[in-house]
Amino acid sequence: MSADTTRPESGLSRRKLLGAAGLGAIAAGAAGAGAGYAAAGGSDSAPVIDKDELPTPFEGAHQAGIVTPAQDRLYFAALDLTTESREELVALLQEWTAAARQMTQGNDVGEFGAVAGSPFAPPEDTGEALGLPPSGLTITVGFGRSMFVDAKGKARFGLDGQLPDRLKDLPLFIGDRLDPAVSNGDLAIQACANDPQVAVHAVRNLVRIAFGRASVRYSQMGFGRTSSTSTAQATPRNLFGFKDGTANIKVEERMDVEKFVWVHDDDGPEWLVGGSYLVTRKIDMRIEIWDREPLEGQEAIIGRTKGSGGPLSGGDEFDELDFKAEGDGGDPAIGEVAHVRLAHPDFNKGAKLLRRGYNFVDGSNGLGQLSAGLFFIAYQRDPESQFVRIQKSLAGSKNDVLNEYIVHVSSGLFACPPGVGAKGYWGEGLFA
Amino acid sequence: MSADTTRPESGLSRRKLLGAAGLGAIAAGAAGAGAGYAAAGGSDSAPVIDKDELPTPFEGAHQAGIVTPAQDRLYFAALDLTTESREELVALLQEWTAAARQMTQGNDVGEFGAVAGSPFAPPEDTGEALGLPPSGLTITVGFGRSMFVDAKGKARFGLDGQLPDRLKDLPLFIGDRLDPAVSNGDLAIQACANDPQVAVHAVRNLVRIAFGRASVRYSQMGFGRTSSTSTAQATPRNLFGFKDGTANIKVEERMDVEKFVWVHDDDGPEWLVGGSYLVTRKIDMRIEIWDREPLEGQEAIIGRTKGSGGPLSGGDEFDELDFKAEGDGGDPAIGEVAHVRLAHPDFNKGAKLLRRGYNFVDGSNGLGQLSAGLFFIAYQRDPESQFVRIQKSLAGSKNDVLNEYIVHVSSGLFACPPGVGAKGYWGEGLFA
Numbered sequence: 094m095s096a097d098t099t100r101p102e103s104g105l106s107r108r109k110l111l112g113a114a115g116l117g118a119i120a121a122g123a124a125g126a127g128a129g130y131a132a133a134g135g136s137d138s139a140p141v142i143d144k145d146e147l148p149t150p151f152e153g154a155h156q157a158g159i160v161t162p163a164q165d166r167l168y169f170a171a172l173d174l175t176t177e178s179r180e181e182l183v184a185l186l187q188e189w190t191a192a193a194r195q196m197t198q199g200n201d202v203g204e205f206g207a208v209a210g211s212p213f214a215p216p217e218d219t220g221e222a223l224g225l226p227p228s229g230l231t232i233t234v235g236f237g238r239s240m241f242v243d244a245k246g247k248a249r250f251g252l253d254g255q256l257p258d259r260l261k262d263l264p265l266f267i268g269d270r271l272d273p274a275v276s277n278g279d280l281a282i283q284a285c286a287n288d289p290q291v292a293v294h295a296v297r298n299l300v301r302i303a304f305g306r307a308s309v310r311y312s313q314m315g316f317g318r319t320s321s322t323s324t325a326q327a328t329p330r331n332l333f334g335f336k337d338g339t340a341n342i343k344v345e346e347r348m349d350v351e352k353f354v355w356v357h358d359d360d361g362p363e364w365l366v367g368g369s370y371l372v373t374r375k376i377d378m379r380i381e382i383w384d385r386e387p388l389e390g391q392e393a394i395i396g397r398t399k400g401s402g403g404p405l406s407g408g409d410e411f412d413e414l415d416f417k418a419e420g421d422g423g424d425p426a427i428g429e430v431a432h433v434r435l436a437h438p439d440f441n442k443g444a445k446l447l448r449r450g451y452n453f454v455d456g457s458n459g460l461g462q463l464s465a466g467l468f469f470i471a472y473q474r475d476p477e478s479q480f481v482r483i484q485k486s487l488a489g490s491k492n493d494v495l496n497e498y499i500v501h502v503s504s505g506l507f508a509c510p511p512g513v514g515a516k517g518y519w520g521e522g523l524f525a
Numbered sequence: 526m527s528a529d530t531t532r533p534e535s536g537l538s539r540r541k542l543l544g545a546a547g548l549g550a551i552a553a554g555a556a557g558a559g560a561g562y563a564a565a566g567g568s569d570s571a572p573v574i575d576k577d578e579l580p581t582p583f584e585g586a587h588q589a590g591i592v593t594p595a596q597d598r599l600y601f602a603a604l605d606l607t608t609e610s611r612e613e614l615v616a617l618l619q620e621w622t623a624a625a626r627q628m629t630q631g632n633d634v635g636e637f638g639a640v641a642g643s644p645f646a647p648p649e650d651t652g653e654a655l656g657l658p659p660s661g662l663t664i665t666v667g668f669g670r671s672m673f674v675d676a677k678g679k680a681r682f683g684l685d686g687q688l689p690d691r692l693k694d695l696p697l698f699i700g701d702r703l704d705p706a707v708s709n710g711d712l713a714i715q716a717c718a719n720d721p722q723v724a725v726h727a728v729r730n731l732v733r734i735a736f737g738r739a740s741v742r743y744s745q746m747g748f749g750r751t752s753s754t755s756t757a758q759a760t761p762r763n764l765f766g767f768k769d770g771t772a773n774i775k776v777e778e779r780m781d782v783e784k785f786v787w788v789h790d791d792d793g794p795e796w797l798v799g800g801s802y803l804v805t806r807k808i809d810m811r812i813e814i815w816d817r818e819p820l821e822g823q824e825a826i827i828g829r830t831k832g833s834g835g836p837l838s839g840g841d842e843f844d845e846l847d848f849k850a851e852g853d854g855g856d857p858a859i860g861e862v863a864h865v866r867l868a869h870p871d872f873n874k875g876a877k878l879l880r881r882g883y884n885f886v887d888g889s890n891g892l893g894q895l896s897a898g899l900f901f902i903a904y905q906r907d908p909e910s911q912f913v914r915i916q917k918s919l920a921g922s923k924n925d926v927l928n929e930y931i932v933h934v935s936s937g938l939f940a941c942p943p944g945v946g947a948k949g950y951w952g953e954g955l956f957a
Contacts, residue, residue, distance in 0.1 A: 157909035166748075168886070207766060211819035219816055220766025220831055221884075224759070274891065289748040290762070293886055297895065301816055308893030314886050316598075316721040316746065327656070330722070334639060334652025384651055384733055389644035399652055400640035452653075453748050454600070454725055456888065459706065461604075461740030463729065 105206040107199055107223050120480035145287050148227035153512040154367050155355065156519075157197070158231030159472050160344040160447065162323035164285040167315030167451040168292040169373065169468065170300065171278025171505060172307040174240065179250045183524050185306050189234065189299055190518035202298045213421070219301065222294035228286040232295050234519050235281040235371045236506025238262060242429070251480045255523050257362050259370060259475055260508045266488035268496050275311040275503040282370060289314065311503070313375065315451020315468045322449055328402060328410065332378050332452050332465055333498070335395050335400035339410055340437075342447040353445045353479065354472050364522030367511030369472040372480045375503035378466035383498045394494050396431030404433070420516075432495050435486045444479045446471040466499065476506060537638040539631055539655050577719050580630045580659035585944040586799050587787060588951075589629070591664030591904050592776040592879065594755035596717040599747030599883040600724040601900065602732065603710025603937060604739040606672065611682045615737045615956055621666065621731055622950040631659035634730045651733065654726035660718040664727050666951050667713040667803045667939025670694065687955050689794055691802060691907055692940050698920035700928050707743040707935040713803060715902065717881070721746065736882045743935070745807065747883020747900045754881055760834060760842065763899055764810050764884050765930070767827050768834035771842055772869075774879040785911065786904050796954030799943030801904040804878075804912045807885075807935035810898035815930045826926050828863030836865070839866060864927050864945065867918045876911045878903040898931065 149157050161282045174182065201207050203217025210217060241256035243249055255340055265271070284295040293314075301308055316456045319331045320338030324345045331337040342349045356365045392405060402410040406418035406426040414432060420426035427434050428497070438445050448471045455464040473479040510520045582587050592641060606614065624634045633639050635649025642649060673688035675681055697703070716727040725746075732741055751763045752770030758778045763769040774781045788797045815823070824830055834842040838850035838858040848866060852858035859866050870877050880903045887896040905911040919925045942952045 116699065170889070208820065208830070210820070212824075213819050215817050216766075216820045216823075216831070219812075221762045221764050223762060223766065223832065290884065293764075293884075293897075297812070300895075301813070304813075309889045309895075310893075312659070312886075312889045312895075314746070314748065314888065315747070316725070330653045330655060332653055332725075334648075334655065380651075380729065381726065381733070381736075385647050387645050388642070388648045391648075392546075392644075398640070399648070452722065452725075454744075456746065457602070457741045457744045461732075461742075463741075463744075464731075465725075 095524075102444070105195075105201045105204075105207075105209070107201055107225060111319060130217050132256070134252075143226065145226045145228045147229075149229055149231050151194050151197045152514055155512045156231075156233045156368070156509055158233035158283055158285055159369055159449075159509070160350055160354065161229075161285070162233050162326055162344065163318045163320055163449045164229045164231070165287045165318055166285065166289040167318075167468065167470075168284045168289065168296045168312065169470075170282045170284075170296045171237070171310045172280040172300070172303060172311035173281070173310045174249075174279045174307045176306045177249065179524070181306050184249050185303055186234075186345050186520050187518040190304050190513060192298060192302055193232040193234075193295070193519075196222075196298065197227065197230045197232060198318045199225075199230075202302075202322070218293065219297055221297075222291050223352050225288055225291055225294075228288040228291040229505070230284065230291050230295055232299070233283040233285075233509060234370075235283075235509040236260075236520065237277050237279050237281065237507050238522075239277060240279040252436065252523060255362055255364060257365055257508050258504065259360075261477070263372070263476065263504055263506050264481065264485075266501065267483055268488055269501050269504070271504050272502055274373065275313075276506050278310040278424075278507075280307060281373070281505065281507040281509075283371070289316070302333070313453060313468050315453050317451055317452040319450045319467055320448040322447065331467055332380060332454075333383055333391070333395070335391075335397065335399055336410065337467075338448055339402055340414075340433075342445055349445060350447070353474055354447050356474055358468040360474065364520070364525070365508055365510060368509045369474065370476045371505070371507040372471045372473070372476060373505040373507075374469040374501050376467045376469055377464070377500050377502050379498045379500075380465055386498075393428055394432060396427045396433035405431070430492055430494055432487070432493060435493050436483055441483050441486055442478070444482050446473050446479055446483065448472075472509070537627075537636075537641070539633055539638075540656060541943075575658065577658045577660045579661075579662050581661055583626050583629045584946055587944045588663075588665045588800070588941055589944070590665030590715055590717055591801055591881075591941070592754060592782055592786065593661075593663050593717070594758055594776065595750045595752055595881045596661045596663070597719045597750055598717065598721040598724050599750075599900065599902075600716045600721065600728045600744065601902075602716075602728045602748070603669070603730070603742045604714070604735060605742045606681075606711045606713040606739045608738045611956070613718065613738050614682050617735055618666075618952050619950045620734050622945060623694040624730060624734055625664040625666075625951075626726070627817075628654075628727050628730065629659065629662045629664055631657075631662075634734075651726065651727075651729055654723050657720055657723055657726075660720040661720040662723050662727055664731070665715040665717075665803075665941060667941040668692075668952065668955075669709050669711050669713065669937070669939050671709060672711040684793045684955060687794055687796060689797055689940050691792075691909065692938065693907065693909070695804070695936055695938050696913065696917075698851075698916055698933065700920055701933050701936070703936050704934055707745075707807065709807065709937050710742045710939075712739060712935035713805070713939040713941075715803070721748070745885060745900050747885050749880045749884040751884055751899055752880040754879065764812060764897055765815055765823070765827075767823075767829065767831055768842065769882075769899075770880055771829075771834055772865075774877055780878060782879070785906055786879050788906055791848045793908065795944060796952070796957070797940055800941045801906065802908050803937070803939040803941050804903045804905070804908060805935070805937040805939075806901040806903075806933050808899045808901055809896070809932050809934050811930045811932075812895045812897055815932050818930075825860055826864060826930075828859045828865035837863070841920060862924055862926055864919070864925060867925050868915055873915050873918055874910070878905050878911055878915065880904075904941070 199217040207218035207220035284292040286292040328336040406415035418426040633650040639650035639652035716724040718724040760768040838847035850858040882901040
């Protein structure tokens with residue numbers, strides 16, 4: 094009855110199927126040449142290629158979605174394994190890798206995709222991304238401590254020997270009001286794309302594949318990126334109206350990426366070398382209270398101007414912070430408890446993070462207030478000496494006046510394995 | 526201390542302030558010539574103008590955001606008035622109109638905006654849209670029945686004489702599971718934009734202006750449009766993976782727009798002529814159940830193919846539905862209870878709607894299932910003979926097998942006043 098159930102070749106393009114073959118061919122060529130982001134600009138004579146037509150390469154030494162220039166939208170999910178079978182876990186990771194390989198390239202999941210195969214079987218792909226380009230989609234997975242050992246320290250999946258020393262529960266910070274129902278998890282999926290429909294499609298299809306083996310513990314939409322991870326990107330604003338992530342590690346800063354993001358040989362364990370630790374924190378913002386704070390107060394709390402994002406010590410956005418500069422009356426121009434001071438490497442033994450968080454709005458809270466804030470995401474080589482150190486500096490109302498306006502309600506720590514080659518699967522080093 | 530607190534002229538552009546003056550000028554010129562959407566394509570010699578740089582005109586006989594080609598993202602809010610003062614209600618509507626006039630043109634709210642004015646006062650604008658273009662923003666307001674009379678039928682604001690006959694509570698349809706906390710409301714704000722940050726900024730600033738006079742009852746983010754309202758737009762897909770809104774009224778279909786969308790002189794009341802009735806329905810989708818349905822079953826339920834969106838009676842997406850065509854075995858190709866049949870004008874005394882709904886994902890429900898679906902939005906001249914008639918046809922599990930996969934959890938009906946000129950304000954006809 095359906096006009097489009099003819100059997101297509103495998104690696105089924107969502108666009109090609111629907112007649113946009115030309116664009117697909119251009120996109121594949123450009124991506125192969127490593128021009129994934131730059132080609133969007135075009136020149137006077139060249140055709141303008143929408144950057145969303147260009148897939149982000151899936152294979153590599155590291156997973157995509159970490160130093161990849163931050164896409165506009167996020168859908169994040171944490172899952173709990175409902176199986177205790179090692180074989181089923183391996184199969185799940187293999188199937189996820191295969192599906193991610195397809196979806197990130199703008200293809201349907203499975204051999205037949207959304208609209209082909211047997212009309213009497215559920216479609217392999219759920220179909221809501223049909224006709225949409227790759228949209229910069231990256232899918233990044235991580236493993237929680239609870240995948241290796243249960244709450245009593247008992248091994249799961251025979252993986253206790255592979256548990257990284259650094260994959261410890263994060264400490265409870267002053268002011269934390271964490272909800273366990275939306276914290277941690279055995280597995281994490283971070284899907285980032287410029288089209289939220291494409292990010293939703295990715296998580297939905299991985300969750301569907303996991304049926305019977307893992308189920309979603311919580312998930313979170315993010316609508317606006319709050320950090321740049323490339324010097325080519327303009328710095329976006331968080332829901333306090335301030336530019337966020339000016340001093341973030343950028344992919345072009347190769348020394349910092351090596352030093353602060355990737356797990357090295359001597360960090361161990363071996364299966365995680367080339368991977369990274371992912372920290373997530375859902376931070377509710379008390380938007381209405383913040384909006385009643387005078388401009389000068391807001392700027393003093395952050396330590397930057399709201400307009401240009403320049404430091405209160407003077408200059409423009411990317412100028413150095415001068416913590417010794419004096420403002421009116423001889424006080425430091427950047428206050429002793431200003432956010433940028435407390436978070437700065439100079440006051441945290443040099444620690445830096447690669448952040449790629451997103452603004453979220455979950456509607457309203459029944460008191461007429463926005464349920465909104467920042468879904469903080471940071472990648473790092475060592476949580477203890479990076480996120481934990483910086484967050485200890487920030488947490489506590491004595492230290493950071495910003496804490497009057499925010500509350501952390503969810504927390505997660507995941508070890509993200511390295512990238513895969515043409516045949517590998519995520520986390521295969523765990524099962525070698 | 527802030528470098529950018531110099532006093533700017535009024536009508537403060539978010540881009541101009543930050544140095545993008547040239548683009549602003551181009552955008553204003555093109556929009557004035559009515560080329561709001563078309564200019565984005567560009568020619569070989571002309572500079573390519575991003576369509577998001579072009580503001581949607583605010584003034585006109587009708588409110589923008591109804592027949593305006595549907596933008597990509599939605600933020601919707603319903604508010605309850607906390608004042609009983611007619612003067613305060615008038616002032617609120619005047620202030621909202623002024624702020625919407627500024628924001629839809631890419632300007633900050635207020636005389637001084639986000640980063641100027643007194644450093645000792647809260648900024649007039651919350652600032653998270655600084656540097657962002659107009660992004661196609663439209664702001665559309667509506668009035669609920671409860672603004673005119675309370676639950677006991679007692680007048681509010683002296684407006685009982687202005688209550689439109691057609692602004693009745695919607696009936697409870699078979700299968701409805703409405704939550705009053707996220708239904709109805711005195712006032713509705715629909716903010717649509719191509720950038721969700723711009724839509725969020727718009728609602729947030731209107732809510733802030735309302736402080737002490739109205740507060741948010743509920744709000745809803747929508748990430749992907751599910752209807753086209755212009756023949757220039759590709760038909761998007763809902764979370765069932767099907768194209769949605771193929772047969773929707775398009776702005777180019779002037780006869781239908783006149784006949785089915787705008788309130789006419791003889792419909793009354795006078796203050797509403799040129800306005801429209803807005804129906805909202807939050808429709809939860811049982812995504813996981815749907816995804817287990819075979820392709821043929823999904824297509825039979827909808828009455829179209831999943832790939833091209835062509836009718837099961839044959840042909841491509843925009844071909845006519847042939848309800849008499851026979852399929853295998855002599856049954857109708859488009860089944861007796863297929864969604865497209867039950868919703869079709871031929872079976873609803875010719876009734877049509879102008880829909881501009883959005884997909885939503887509110888995270889997960891604690892059972893591992895997506896909290897996701899469709900935030901249905903439809904505009905019409907007469908709810909009783911349009912939405913109510915069609916929904917009665919669709920509701921009830923006997924009639925529409927789709928109802929096994931969806932449940933309506935919220936409902937709203939609002940009378941949207943006509944547009945305003947250079948000096949008017951929303952709903953001023955109510956207070957003449």
